[in-house]
Amino acid sequence: MIRLILLIVLSLPLVFTAGCSRDMVGGAALGAGAAGAAYEYSNKEALEDLDNDFQSGRISRDEYLRRKGEIERKSLVY
16 A cells, blocks of 8 residues: 555656756656665565564564565565
8 A cells, every 4th residue: 555655655756857857857766766765765674573572482483474574575675
């Protein structure tokens, strides 16, 4: 759901201003790259929190592996 909202928010400026300027394409690409980097940083933080929970004994190994798999499936980097 978050990916869909992010996609819509990032796509709207392209729809409304695509014909206005050739420079917009470069700016949109830069903005999309920044949004992607922020999303991957969020995944990194989630993995760090998950590692901390597992190491401190707050979650089981099965829960750790399940949640880690979910994060990895959503990420392009991890």
